[in-house]
Amino acid sequence: MLEFKKKRLSLLSACFLLALAVALDDIIDDPSLKVAAATPNTRKSFFLYAVNRGEGFNLNRDVYMRAALTVRRLAQLDSHRTNWFLVLPPWRRLYHWKSNNVEQKNLPWRKFFDLDALSRFVPVIEFEEYVREKEGNFIDEIIYLQHCPIVDGRWDIKMEVKECKERMRYTQDSEGIWRGQYGVSIEFATRNFHCVSLQGHPSTIADYVARTQPRSILFDRFETVVHENHYDKEWWDARRSMVYSAVLISEAQRFIFENLPPKKLHSDLGYPYMAVHLRRGDYTLHKRKNLPSLESAAKQINRALKETGLDVVFIATDALEEEINDVRKRVDHRVVLYRPKEDDLKRFGDGGVAIIDQWISVNAQHFIGTDPSTFTFRINEDRSLKGFPPKSTYNAFCGDGYEDKIGDEEGCHQPHSWPVVSMAK
Ligand SMILES: Nc1nc2c(ncn2[C@@H]2O[C@H](COP(=O)(O)OP(=O)(O)OP(=O)(O)O)[C@@H](O)[C@H]2O)c(=O)[nH]1
Ligand SMILES: [Mg+2]
Incomplete structure (x- = not known):
């Protein structure tokens, strides 16, 4: 059993190093x-x-x-x-x-x-x-x-x-x-x-x-x-030149391989999990019609999981621990969050941890963000650069009462999808 686990881990590390190399090569070369x-x-x-x-x-x-x-x-x-x-x-x-x-x-x-x-x-x-x-x-x-x-x-x-x-x-x-x-x-x-x-x-x-x-x-x-x-x-x-540091990308890839379903090595469609960026913190201080309550956010996650057929959700968030627990209780499927060990937090800093959250979100098969967070927009852009279709990328949570009014300017504005203008070779 231990031997099998070791083999699986070394296979996973090989996979994630290869995926990392592919990710960097895509961008740098x-x-x-x-x-x-x-x-x-x-x-x-x-x-x-x-x-x-x-x-x-x-x-x-x-x-x-x-x-x-x-x-x-x-x-x-x-x-x-x-x-x-x-x-x-x-x-x-x-x-x-x-x-x-x-x-x-x-x-x-x-x-x-x-x-x-x-x-x-x-x-x-x-x-x-x-x-x-x-x-x-x-x-x-x-x-x-x-x-x-x-x-x-x-x-x-x-x-x-x-x-x-x-x-x-x-x-x-x-x-x-x-x-x-x-x-x-x-x-x-x-x-x-x-x-x-x-x-x-x-x-x-x-x-x-x-x-x-x-x-x-x-x-x-x-x-x-x-x-x-x-x-x-x-x-x-x-934008394409803004590649994250290799240390942060490799930590995000390690996390994906060890904690999320690593069925596909590298694919335009991403790994088989959904990611959401649930922006809370200072956003909750202002009355924003399109910021969902935790209950509504969980409902929207459940609905999207059902529609996409995915059964794991990765949550990137600046929410308080009790808010996260609240959402966790209400979501019907497995909820995964990136929580660095103390040493890693010291190494990466809060800025690095935020980037790791972003990169894990970039690689998900389906993504829902918070509008109009620039944190979400940077994920949208990286996903576009990786070739994800707009419908799996340019989605944002709706506010309470607007869940069925996708696109409503006030309560459910969706990020605009900007096609990547390709390189002249
Ligand atoms: N780790 C982590 N940090 C987050 C997350 N969401 C927000 N943050 C933190 O809060 C900051 C958000 O501030 P900005 O980068 O200005 O983005 P924003 O406030 O969402 O967008 P603006 O409305 O344009 O300011 C990030 O840089 C992170 O430090 C998250 O999902 N994960
Ligand atoms: Mg800000």
Whole structure:
């Protein structure tokens, strides 16, 4: 019996390593992601950005895309004279990272993402590397972005130096040096600081930088920049490059193989379980018509299990333990959750555990999320990149009383399905 268990486990580990290799290869070996090789004789310059302090992890990821698209465009305009590098802002401890006894301030991006994969779209470096490269934390220019007032309801491209409208987290010392911070005591500084009112896209910023040619520039409040062409080919190329770190993917795959029905090795249709993202936490503080009660969520899970013929549900959630137990009691089939051991939680942090939850959800045969959670949207996108059909992917829970009104704008809005625009080979 023990021998059989051992054999099964080694077979499962072989399967999951193979699946992991396939998952990474799918994404990394895409020729269209390769950036033009740097020409010799060009100088290195650095593009830095920062995001509004209160934003969550998954909105931050979208802001990364805006920065990556800016640098991509900059490389197209300027690669004959400059090699542009995108500098990744260290992660400060986010509001949702609540575990005590876990060191999770000032985390580098490599903790969550595969930097080689990101670099297939634009060359990226961590801030600590920037400091090494520049022998300090000085930046040529820092621009603090702020919104322009919309005049006569018109949205025109604008980028103008203006008085700073709000209190910023920058201080100027007696020698005229401005200092700001990424996380706890990760400081950067400049002599050249100004506020700019912006109504613009990545290309607006890229045009400005190509014209002014700083050796290093930081844009704060980069969430002010809005996407030009959401979900076009460039957008999907950038999105495809956001591969999670191998450590997190392999933990998610291990969990799937050991705790969920591992009948299929790797298939476009995913593994035979259903996954749901049941967003609770701060979402329950606001009256949202499309946020189900736990009772209704369980009913909707039961109905979907019946319709899909699946008999296990994986729940990704930020719900309280008693809320989870409530749902568990009401669901007719097996309920599985990812709960890391203490050491693993320390290793991955709350951010890593959230990604593991997301990756397990990405690989399910059927998925239901919470609208409009960016946590859910990132799962939707990864599933689209893996080729899942929209009907198994772009589903969201309905609010109480709207369970039979799928698509109702107020109580049962469903995420829009954006087809992946394929790579030019
Ligand atoms: N482990 C885990 N964490 C979650 C889950 N849902 C939410 N969280 C945590 O809560 C955070 C959610 O914040 P965001 O990333 O901003 O996403 P969101 O709040 O759902 O979306 P917005 O409405 O755009 O802010 C995640 O980054 C996680 O840290 C979940 O299912 N599993
Ligand atoms: Mg949020």
